[in-house]
Amino acid sequence: MILDRKRLIGNKFPIIIFKVLKDEVDDFLKIVEEPSIDGKICEGKEIPLSFYPIVGLSFLKAIDLGRELMADWAKDTIMHGEQGFEHYRPLLIGETLRIEGEITDVYEKKGKRPFDVITIESIGKDGKGTKVFLSRSVILIFK
């Protein structure tokens, strides 16, 4: 059966509530061996820039992959292709964001092994509805 993921264009993901946890940021920095600025990880401090892709890709943990991307972790080869951000204001440790994601483009790339290129745009908003960032993630699903 040939999968037609183009029909996913325009689909909106369920809204994600994402809390920036101090311990998660701290553990992340330890794994990537990045020193925290001023040696502090505390509530109210700006997240390190390197943590933004974690926030931008949070939809992958939250969605039903089969329903939203017509994919299965065990059967499909899925890779992160691209990541971009437009920043409106710094995101702070301890903040809770509402992230609204949408599939904005799908196309097939031919090659040794064809794959679908899926673009997901997500807007992160704070509790007052103010935009914090626009994230653009590209996911590759091999056929």
Next chain:
Amino acid sequence: MQKSKPFFDEVEIGTEIPPLAIGPVDRNKIIQMAILLKDPNPIHLDRVYAKERNLPDIIQQGPFNMASLYRVLTEWLHSPSDINKIHMRLANNVFPGDRLTNRGMVKQKYVKDEQNYIVCEIWQENQNGVKTITGEATVIFPIKG
């Protein structure tokens, strides 16, 4: 190459951002990252799975690859919140044992709405000179004084 944090008028087209070399990439850290992210993708965990897909080994997660390139900017900018826009393309896979160098170069400067913008080409390359990440960042720099 400038090592201290420059100001807008001290940065020219062609100015190199101080590079950052890291590695060798540690497979145990890749697994730790997968646990932290609750990332079930077997391509980061299972060497047999990766080899069945014609990869020589598991691959490091995209955000993990990007982290060191982001760090180059963090250490160069006066404040992390001076980042305006960024885009990175994961051009080639990163494997355990790889040594990575993260670099950047100024390619454009402009002033808009009283903000001083610098556009940089940014990239990461492995020990063989193969680019693992390509991208661009737009950042804001203060003027001295």
